[in-house]
Amino acid sequence: MSQDNMKIPQATAKRLPLYYRFLKNLHSSGKQRVSSKELSEAVKVDSATIRRDFSYFGALGKKGYGYNVNYLLTFFRKTLDQDETTKVILIGVGNLGTAFLHYNFLKNNNTKIEMAFDADPKKAGQSIGEVPIYSMDDLELKVKESEIEVAILTVPAGPAQAITDRLVDLKIKGILNFTPARLNVPDRVRIHHIDLAVELQSLIYFLKHYSDSDVEPSQLEDILE
Numbered sequence: 421m422s423q424d425n426m427k428i429p430q431a432t433a434k435r436l437p438l439y440y441r442f443l444k445n446l447h448s449s450g451k452q453r454v455s456s457k458e459l460s461e462a463v464k465v466d467s468a469t470i471r472r473d474f475s476y477f478g479a480l481g482k483k484g485y486g487y488n489v490n491y492l493l494t495f496f497r498k499t500l501d502q503d504e505t506t507k508v509i510l511i512g513v514g515n516l517g518t519a520f521l522h523y524n525f526l527k528n529n530n531t532k533i534e535m536a537f538d539a540d541p542k543k544a545g546q547s548i549g550e551v552p553i554y555s556m557d558d559l560e561l562k563v564k565e566s567e568i569e570v571a572i573l574t575v576p577a578g579p580a581q582a583i584t585d586r587l588v589d590l591k592i593k594g595i596l597n598f599t600p601a602r603l604n605v606p607d608r609v610r611i612h613h614i615d616l617a618v619e620l621q622s623l624i625y626f627l628k629h630y631s632d633s634d635v636e637p638s639q640l641e642d643i644l645e
């Protein structure tokens with residue numbers, strides 16, 4: 421199994437930063453290998469647990485040799501990087517926004533809607549799932565506090581550009597835009613525009629024009645481009 425799609429149990433994943441810190445110190449002191457006993461004493465986790473943890477990522481310690489420090493470090497660096505969660509905000513807690521907050525990318529460990537904003541004073545102060553909803557007046561304060569880089573926009577088209585300008589000023593790097601508005605942003609900001617009407621029309625177009633022909637479904641993507 422490749423490292424990318426390997427599933428590590430949560431309890432193991434939580435211990436990774438602990439192992440990582442200790443191995444980094446070992447590495448900088450020039451040590452090339454380490455036994456599970458040494459590790460166990462240093463990080464205060466019993467050695468059977470360490471052996472089981474390490475077996476998940478293919479590090480099988482050799483009797484009399486222990487574990488290769490470099491191999492482990494490379495693995496941890498990669499895994500911990502991947503596990504870094506990208507924090508996202510959502511603006512506009514209406515029909516669409518509410519659905520996204522309930523969904524909140526639960527199956528995707530690397531993305532999480534951290535907070536939401538709405539202009540409606542009745543919505544501010546509430547929360548959906550674990551996501552708090554704040555007033556738009558608090559946007560600047562909250563975003564600056566939380567190192568947010570990505571925003572999902574589910575407001576009506578009218579205020580979309582003005583909100584986008586505020587996000588640009590806040591150094592947001594990416595916006596997932598569900599509104600029908602075409603948004604102007606500087607080059608450093610990336611916008612992905614999701615227009616369900618266009619997607620639906622394109623599906624219907626292909627059904628009408630290609631369903632009777634001998635075009636294989638797999639060829640449709642090439643035709644689209």
Ligand SMILES: NC(=O)c1ccc[n+]([C@@H]2O[C@H](COP(=O)([O-])OP(=O)(O)OC[C@H]3O[C@@H](n4cnc5c(N)ncnc54)[C@H](O)[C@@H]3O)[C@@H](O)[C@H]2O)c1
Pocket residue numbers: 511512513514515516517537538539540556573574575576577579583598599600616
């Ligand atoms: N509902 C859908 O299936 C759907 C599908 C595709 C696209 N869209 C688009 O997504 C957007 C949201 O759709 P919806 O159905 O959820 O609308 P909605 O009216 O249910 O929700 C809009 C929310 O935005 C808030 N809002 C209004 N002005 C605001 C502002 N200036 N700042 C912050 N919040 C503000 C409102 O209080 C409301 O909670 C629209 O642009 C719509 O065209 C919706």
